[in-house]
Amino acid sequence: MADLPLALVTGATRGIGAAVARALAPTHRLLLGGRDADALGELAGTLPDARPWPIDLTDDEALEMATAEFGELDVLVHSAGVARLGTVETATDDDWRANFEVNVLGVVTLTRRLLPALRASKGHVVVINSGAGQNARPGWGPYAASKFAVRAFADSLREEESTLRVTSIYPGRTDTEMQQAIIADEGRAYEPERFLRPESVASAVLAAVSATGDAHPTEVILRPRGLV
Template identity: 45%
Template sequence: MPTHLITGAGSGIGAVLARRLLDRGDQVIALARDAGRAREIAAELPGATTLVGDLAQPGRISWALSKQHLPDRIDSLLHVAGVVDLGSVADLAPTVWEQQLAVNLVAPAELTRLLLPILRVSGGHVVFVNSGAGLHAHAGWSAYAASKHGLKALADALRSEEAEHGVRVTSIFPGRTATPMQQRVHQQEGLEYEPERFISPDAVATTILTALDLPRDAHLTDLTVRPGR
């Protein structure tokens, strides 16, 4: 039974992906920011187990995981969690930059580093759910786009470094997706939220599963997903 460790399993793409993995009989481990959120996620995803580690504090993830039991095998590490706060370069305070860089870039790097020994033994797969903003930056998106451009660089470097260990690395670049995060983005933009205009979380989950399920002789490295209308 494959084992998948997912960040962001409590909402949006991560929640849909976790349910689909559970429905097909895979084992899911959800990373939650604290014990209370872990209990909520466990109740929302029957059959899943949880680990606690706050992505907003990357420097404490190692300590947090050292106090918990890690699985002997991880077939995929799925980085789905993310945060976004819009604003112009002229207006963004350092704390806004620091939060987005911490959650969207530094924490995925640190969590991957800590789990690489297990991923190498398992011949595992690391998937980074990036964003269209990881390819093109627009006005008002500087901090978020910078974190996602950095995430692409992290994935590209990791892919080169870990190929000899049999670890595969995939970046997924979804366009705007109908999630609670997208609803918050529209509030920040002052726009009406019309979820039917955007990609469904299920479509992005299908893309991730496609990358995971390829035979070992194939490796999807970068996948861009755009709304169909």
């Protein structure tokens, strides 16, 4: 298995991140990033070549120590994220700060620290963005702003690092625990059949990282079928 490419997936404890880890497992060695070490260990135990990589992306000191070990890295999938919603009037400073700390600075800091390892393998960075990173809606300002920001980061990285491939994935609403919390805040009934499955998003990630060397998948947009 040592000849398989190495992929680091953040947000791997649940939802899209866990689905991405399962999708990549047959063809990659995996590092599973997230805050819940027990959940990471449980997932790793179900995969052929996976190790937990517990990390708090908002802890700069911990990130510096955790990334010092990398020599090469073939794939980096940013799936960790938070969604703190609210209007311009009602969203608090903490709401804005939480969205940007994880959704933007966590992505930026981890990518920057791993650039030497990614360059060494001419690697691939995949950013799980959101439909909110393309269209801002009322009540979604703090979250959408963070997703527009990480979109700009990915676009800049793609232009600046010519040896890397950088793909932004823009899924619509997806059946995850985060989505359940959002729907509850909106006061609506949860209808999972109306949303994408995490496995569908993971399939798009696998297709992007499996693209032949002459191809650079820059953006992938996914919406629930029938709700485009």
